[in-house]
Amino acid sequence: MLEVEKLNAFYGSAQALFDVSLQVRGGELVVLQGLNGAGKSTLLKALMGLEVRTEGHILFQASPAQASLLDIQRWESHRRARAGLGYVAEDRRLFVGLTVSENLHVAASRAAAAKAMETRVLDLFPVLKTKLKRPAAHLSGGEQQMLAIARTLMTSPRILLLDEPCEGLAPVLVESIRDTLLALKCDGLALLVAEQNRLFASHADRSLTLVAGKVRDS
Numbered sequence: 001m002l003e004v005e006k007l008n009a010f011y012g013s014a015q016a017l018f019d020v021s022l023q024v025r026g027g028e029l030v031v032l033q034g035l036n037g038a039g040k041s042t043l044l045k046a047l048m049g050l051e052v053r054t055e056g057h058i059l060f061q062a063s064p065a066q067a068s069l070l071d072i073q074r075w076e077s078h079r080r081a082r083a084g085l086g087y088v089a090e091d092r093r094l095f096v097g098l099t100v101s102e103n104l105h106v107a108a109s110r111a112a113a114a115k116a117m118e119t120r121v122l123d124l125f126p127v128l129k130t131k132l133k134r135p136a137a138h139l140s141g142g143e144q145q146m147l148a149i150a151r152t153l154m155t156s157p158r159i160l161l162l163d164e165p166c167e168g169l170a171p172v173l174v175e176s177i178r179d180t181l182l183a184l185k186c187d188g189l190a191l192l193v194a195e196q197n198r199l200f201a202s203h204a205d206r207s208l209t210l211v212a213g214k215v216r217d218s
Contacts (some may be wrong), residue, residue, distance in 0.1 A: 001026045001049075001190055002159055003069035007056035009039075009117065009213075011048040016042045016052065017213045024159060024192050026064075029185050031201050034068040034210035040194035041090060043162045047192075048087045049077035060085065062158070086157025090164045092148040095193060096137035098178040100128055100147055103136055107154040114154070124180050149177070159190040165201055174199060 002024040009017035017039050024030045032040045046054045046206065061067035062083040072080055081087070095103050103188060104121065108114035122129045125146040145165065152160065165181065166174040178199055185191055185203075193200050201207050208215050 001028075002192070003059040003063045004047070005057040005059065007046060008045075009042050009052040009054050009056065011042075011052055013214070017046060017054075019056075020161050020210075020213075022208055022215060024190050025205075026061075026100045026158075026190055027185065028189045028205040029181065029182075029191045029193065029203060031204040031207045032192065033114065033196065033198070033201065033207055034142060034194075035196065038210040039213040040210055041163050042213070044087065044163050044192070044194055047080075047161060048085060049075060049080055050087075060159075069175075073159075081155060081157075084156070084158030086152040086155055086160045088152050088160065088162045088165060090167065092144050092153070094136040094148055097098060097135060099133050099135055100139070101132040103147055103151050104154050106125060107151045117154050117156070121153050124153070124183075125150050140170045143175075145169060145173075145177060149181075153184075157189070160184070162191065162193045164195055165193065166195070166197065 004020060004022045007016060007017055007020045020043060029217050032043065034040050045051050047058060052075060056073065057071050058073040060083060061069050067103055071085065095106065104118050106116050127143060127151060128146060131143065136144060139147060151182060166177055181191060182203055
């Protein structure tokens, strides 16, 4: 579904990733591990076409009916999102002035299907059901993370890229979010998760470790 071949990433003239290659198949959970500054966030941003200049190949199967992978390395980030790459940033990037419901609907892939999608994501994150009219700024950190994931799911992604989805959250919320993401994997959604705390590593189909911008099998 997603193949990365010899991907290099740059912030200006400074190189942050060096010949990174990886693969995520349909329905797989692949975990990216590494210390702060190792390049995990940079890799996810590079896959989404955000903030960094890249060289190499990012190949993606946007549809199950698609016979071959498309090289999306030169695509704009919004086109990658429409093709099925879903991204949940470490800082969540919510529209904090909008309500929970507005955050969900602004991300809906098709207006006609928005209500059905909202029902689905609220079943996954029932705590949000009672807070639909509450501004995102007034949610707790855990609730904001749930909303960030739910909002991305409203785009109907084929693969979900998550940057430290459980970092800094209370243990009970960590377990809830982890279990929800693993349930999505069981439903066939592919996941690429960057983390330090190894919450997902024991459930992964594969784990990769980034060290100074280079990837190695762990």
